Amino acid sequence: MIDKLVKNADEAVRDIHDNAVLMLGGFGLCGIPENSIAALLKTGVKGLTCISNNAGVDDFGIGLMLKTRQVKKMISSYVGENAEFERQLLAGELEVDLMPQGTLAERIRAGGAGIPAFFTPAGYGTEVAEGKEVREFDGKKYLMESWLRADFAIVKAWKGDSAGNLVFKGTARNFNPMMATAGKITIAEVEELVPLGELDPNHIHTPGIFVQRIFQGTGYEKRIEQRTVTS
């Protein structure tokens, strides 16, 4: 089996260069590649375009890379909960491209699947439609949206093996599997690296073909944004 194993996050992100286009998995702070983000803070790489559903919070997730001014552009569906983000956006220091969440997910899926464009009803008749081709199918109007691909896709999984096979847990799956398919280089960090053969092939969410580098992360904080309990 092809061995994708790298030592740690530092080795995995070593060649991420200035102005690279990245995809970063996660929904809110759930299922984000914590170790790789920490390693990117250390390399100090700049001018990054980050494709990620959200932009983290002020002191965690992508919010940390905003603080260090490493991000030039965010491509997201929802970017609330982040004061530094707001400041940079209003000051014209940060570009933002917002789109419907399903459109974002499908553009990434299309990028990984070799589909350059598709038609979706989301955003028809709204400002999202400006400048986009509209076509009618069976009496309903749809917008053409194009694929998204990245120089590096960085995903976080629950378990993985040296062949790059991945299994996700709970709603930490979210954007991670599609992003894994859409990176020229896909980096996977996992909570638990298991011996080859231990993952049941019937239960693998992301087949190893999509993953170029894998490592076991450490010290996962898994911060919770809205800790909500029954009273």
Next chain:
Amino acid sequence: MLDKIGIAKRIAQEVRNGWYINLGIGIPTLVANYIPDNINVVLQSENGLLGIGPFPSEQNIDADLINAGKQTVTMMPGSALFNSADSFGMIRGGHVDLTILGAMEVSENGDIANWKIPGKMVKGMGGAMDLVASAENIIVAMQHKSRDGQSKLLKNCSLPITGIKCVKKIITDMAVLDVLPEGGFKLLERAPGVTVDEIKAATEGKLVVEGDIPEMVIG
């Protein structure tokens, strides 16, 4: 006039057995608490869960299990987990039977505005545009008037819209209304203690009133 709980209780009466339902943030989330025990539904969370359960106890909190509002949740027996592309496939593909969401404004032809206020920080549309563009059955939960007393049921939306001609039913603190296919808000029920005249005065868009309008029955 209804409070938020009252609106949620009235919306819960619209829910039918066997439906898959997506609940938006705010009042829509509360609806889950008032669905009768004999009605079996499955709640979809667009971040990748079918079968949202109650909030966890302190001991059962799992950071890897949240709803679309980023709140910690649990799963019902028979739940399923999936990725975001599959999730929006369910939504756009018409597999979700009912979408309940909030709005800043609704127009008499069913346009909805709920994602952006010019001059204020733009947070993004999240999944709202996908939901309203696809759902066959959309109920809007909202206050009839804004805090400064302006009608939110308008001839045309003044805010940037989220989707066009998509809202079917509106349940507010004052009334239950259908959006007519030819345009206009058809008044179906009044909130307890609210008169038809008060609803007329609070509705800027075309209001259609036929016959006696019954008062809502809230359990």
